[in-house]
Amino acid sequence: MPQLIKHRALADDRYTLVRDVAAPAELPDGVAVIVPLSLWLAHRGPLIARGDVGVWLAPADHPSALADDIQRLSVIAIDFPQFTDGRGYSNARLLRERYQYAGELRAVGDIGRDQLYYLAQCGFDAFVIPDGRDAPDALDSFADFSDGYQATVARTPWFRRRHLAATRDVAYPTA
Amino acid sequence: MYRYDSFDQRLVDERVAQFRDQTRRFLIGELTEDEFRPLRLQNGLYIQRHAPMFRISIPYGMLSSKQLRTLARIARGYDRGYGHFSTRQNLQLNWPRLEDVPDILAELATVQMHAIQTSGNDVRNITSDHFAGVADDEIVDPRPYCELIRQWAALHPEFAYLPRKFKIAVTGATNDRTAVWLHDVGLVLVKNDAGEIGFRVIVGGGMGRTPIIGHVIREFLPRADILNYLDAILRTYNRFGRRDNKWKARIKILVKERTPQQFARDVEDEFAHLEGGVATVPDAEFVRFDSYFTVPAYQTLSGDDSGHKAAVADNRAFGNWVKRNVHPHKVPGYAIVTLSLKRAGVPPGDATSDQMDAIADLADEFSFGEIAASHEQNLILRDVRQADLFELWMQLKPLGLATPNIGLLTDIVCCPGGDFCSLANAKSIPIAEAITRRFDDLDYLHDIGDIDINMSGCMNACGQHHIGHIGVLGVDKSGAEWYQVSIGGSQGNEASLGKVIGPSFAATDMPDVIARLIETYIDERHVDERFIDTVRRVGIEPFKERVYATTH
Numbered sequence: 097m098p099q100l101i102k103h104r105a106l107a108d109d110r111y112t113l114v115r116d117v118a119a120p121a122e123l124p125d126g127v128a129v130i131v132p133l134s135l136w137l138a139h140r141g142p143l144i145a146r147g148d149v150g151v152w153l154a155p156a157d158h159p160s161a162l163a164d165d166i167q168r169l170s171v172i173a174i175d176f177p178q179f180t181d182g183r184g185y186s187n188a189r190l191l192r193e194r195y196q197y198a199g200e201l202r203a204v205g206d207i208g209r210d211q212l213y214y215l216a217q218c219g220f221d222a223f224v225i226p227d228g229r230d231a232p233d234a235l236d237s238f239a240d241f242s243d244g245y246q247a248t249v250a251r252t253p254w255f256r257r258r259h260l261a262a263t264r265d266v267a268y269p270t271a
Numbered sequence: 272m273y274r275y276d277s278f279d280q281r282l283v284d285e286r287v288a289q290f291r292d293q294t295r296r297f298l299i300g301e302l303t304e305d306e307f308r309p310l311r312l313q314n315g316l317y318i319q320r321h322a323p324m325f326r327i328s329i330p331y332g333m334l335s336s337k338q339l340r341t342l343a344r345i346a347r348g349y350d351r352g353y354g355h356f357s358t359r360q361n362l363q364l365n366w367p368r369l370e371d372v373p374d375i376l377a378e379l380a381t382v383q384m385h386a387i388q389t390s391g392n393d394v395r396n397i398t399s400d401h402f403a404g405v406a407d408d409e410i411v412d413p414r415p416y417c418e419l420i421r422q423w424a425a426l427h428p429e430f431a432y433l434p435r436k437f438k439i440a441v442t443g444a445t446n447d448r449t450a451v452w453l454h455d456v457g458l459v460l461v462k463n464d465a466g467e468i469g470f471r472v473i474v475g476g477g478m479g480r481t482p483i484i485g486h487v488i489r490e491f492l493p494r495a496d497i498l499n500y501l502d503a504i505l506r507t508y509n510r511f512g513r514r515d516n517k518w519k520a521r522i523k524i525l526v527k528e529r530t531p532q533q534f535a536r537d538v539e540d541e542f543a544h545l546e547g548g549v550a551t552v553p554d555a556e557f558v559r560f561d562s563y564f565t566v567p568a569y570q571t572l573s574g575d576d577s578g579h580k581a582a583v584a585d586n587r588a589f590g591n592w593v594k595r596n597v598h599p600h601k602v603p604g605y606a607i608v609t610l611s612l613k614r615a616g617v618p619p620g621d622a623t624s625d626q627m628d629a630i631a632d633l634a635d636e637f638s639f640g641e642i643a644a645s646h647e648q649n650l651i652l653r654d655v656r657q658a659d660l661f662e663l664w665m666q667l668k669p670l671g672l673a674t675p676n677i678g679l680l681t682d683i684v685c686c687p688g689g690d691f692c693s694l695a696n697a698k699s700i701p702i703a704e705a706i707t708r709r710f711d712d713l714d715y716l717h718d719i720g721d722i723d724i725n726m727s728g729c730m731n732a733c734g735q736h737h738i739g740h741i742g743v744l745g746v747d748k749s750g751a752e753w754y755q756v757s758i759g760g761s762q763g764n765e766a767s768l769g770k771v772i773g774p775s776f777a778a779t780d781m782p783d784v785i786a787r788l789i790e791t792y793i794d795e796r797h798v799d800e801r802f803i804d805t806v807r808r809v810g811i812e813p814f815k816e817r818v819y820a821t822t823h
Contacts, residue, residue: 155514179306179309179432180309180392180432181432181514182392182429182430182431182432182433182509183509183510183514185428185429185430185431185432185509186429186506186509186510187510189429189506194544208306210293210302210306210310213428214428214429214431215428217428217429218428218429230301240285240288240289241282241285241286241289241426242281242282242285243278243281243282244282244426244428245282245422245423245425245426245427246423246426246427246428246429246498246550247498247502247548247549247550248428248429252549253498253549253550254278254422255552255553255556256549256553258278261278264276264277265274265275265276266274266275266276266277266279266280266383
């Protein structure tokens with residue numbers, strides 16, 4: 097079973113990610129679903145009426161397509177068909193920073209512990225770890241780095257905070 | 272030069288720990304080769320023809336003597352006692368063991384070095400002017416800006432999985448020495464009429480399979496906006512760069528397909544959202560970076576040293592070396608010295624551990640303990656007193672580092688080629704060697720004068736053959752190694768791409784081909800005309816005729 101990590105802990109997943117569906121009528125009854133953007137855009141009204149629906153974006157999808165629904169959606173997922181396709185990192189930042197999306201933002205697809213730190217910095221707060229990858233082990237990766245230089249969703253750039261911290265020059269060893 | 276504080280050090284140490292664990296998981300089978308490959312590439316590790324190839328970052332080409340000694344020790348302990356200085360100011364080791372790489376990284380971290388993003392589809396080492404800070408044509412010292420951009424690029428969470436690699440060069444001099452027009456992003460530091468510092472921003476240049484000269488998308492970007500603007504460029508590229516075809520994935524293809532004008536508008540639209548945001552660099556930060564690149568304790572000297580002038584007049588060999596390997600310094604009585612890593616019998620850019628140790632000692636004795644690596648694959652002592660030049664030359668000669676050939680035909684720029692690199696179609700080092708042996712007459716070399724020969728073993732163009740006055744590209748023709756020759760390429764302010772002169776040649780023909788090209792130049796040249804000037808004036812036809820008349 098894929099394992100959900102949410103807010104840096106293992107969690108139960110009440111959503112079903114629906115990848116291939118032509119019409120809302122095909123969706124399973126009584127289950128919270130995350131549907132493709134194309135389905136959402138084509139059947140927005142019925143899906144809103146159904147309730148308990150999230151939307152997932154493919155790498156080439158534009159976050160701007162959800163601009164009018166940002167307040168309505170409680171979960172948006174971004175799919176990583178291959179972990180080497182990094183478009184989702186930028187799309188996540190756009191959802192958080194440009195469109196002020198405040199709900200659950202989950203990464204799904206080909207991700208694992210070696211991606212989680214960067215994903216979290218870009219605004220993801222939920223991660224579906226696929227079968228065969230070790231989700232409990234992945235929790236450790238949030239601590240891979242204590243900080244970083246850049247502005248991200250999770251932090252301001254280090255140069256805006258450095259005066260608050262005690263840093264000191266590091267001497268080379270004398271070897 | 273820049274020195275890490277505890278924050279910088281902690282990040283590099285954490286990166287070592289992260290990669291150590293990734294390597295462990297790969298070795299016990301928890302990570303597949305496909306899962307591990309991008310991770311190891313982001314730490315500079317290729318799996319190559321004979322063994323892993325490991326690329327160590329030399330940020331904007333700057334090294335302390337202590338760092339160079341550490342590189343020497345690493346090359347001795349984990350490799351075969353030598354390293355290869357690359358065309359992107361990095362150091363490559365050809366024979367380390369995968370299992371040792373975490374230990375090598377840990378040792379590098381003790382002297383504030385790393386291999387972060389020296390490969391992979393991410394922002395690579397920021398390259399710059401090897402004469403930065405001392406050149407007499409410098410408008411703004413690029414090093415503080417390089418360090419700011421290095422920090423921005425290092426471990427950037429959004430841009431670790433770009434469509435393809437991303438190379439940035441920064442220059443602040445009147446004469447470009449960084450090939451700034453041939454980078455994914457080229458940044459030229461300039462001052463506006465009010466004396467404020469900013470950047471001219473060039474995008475979409477590059478070599479490789481589709482060589483393109485870059486396009487200016489911003490004439491003047493205030494320096495405070497640089498990180499916001501880079502974020503805007505990279506985000507545009509990350510989202511819209513092609514990922515369907517590796518050969519069309521560089522930003523230059525996106526810029527070409529969008530047109531430079533439209534791409535500029537795309538970037539400006541993105542930048543409009545970021546401008547003035549938290550990543551705007553405060554003045555205090557520029558002051559802080561400047562403080563690391565202070566002027567060393569130069570002596571006050573009155574102009575050119577008379578003893579030095581006398582030695583040049585007395586000793587022809589020394590005079591030749593000074594003519595080619597010593598460049599003017601902005602401070603009276605000082606000089607910039609280039610140590611040539613090009614001589615017969617040694618692959619261009621290679622240095623042994625013993626040479627590195629010796630160079631570190633010479634840097635301590637003569638040049639404030641600092642060394643620069645150039646993209647022409649030589650090393651530079653940037654702050655030598657003219658009065659010390661003769662003594663330095665005497666010490667460099669037995670080390671094999673005083674070949675008086677900087678900018679001459681035998682100062683060949685060359686990738687590792689088919690001897691080492693699994694991407695290569697053809698060997699490059701033996702061709703460079705054969706040419707170097709053919710042109711062993713120093714007087715003739717000096718008579719030929721300034722000429723850049725660049726050689727790449729494949730389309731990836733690590734030897735930067737497109738900007739060689741003579742460019743040589745290894746090609747595969749039904750399993751055999753052949754060499755395609757172009758002329759008229761150039762780096763610098765008038766960057767141009769070479770034109771192919773015709774069908775390619777067998778390896779054994781190459782010294783003759785170069786000789787015919789040179790003879791054509793000698794016959795055609797006007798007084799004081801360099802090879803490239805003659806090619807520009809007369810075109811490629813006379814060269815082509817001579818070469819193909821004699822060899823085919």
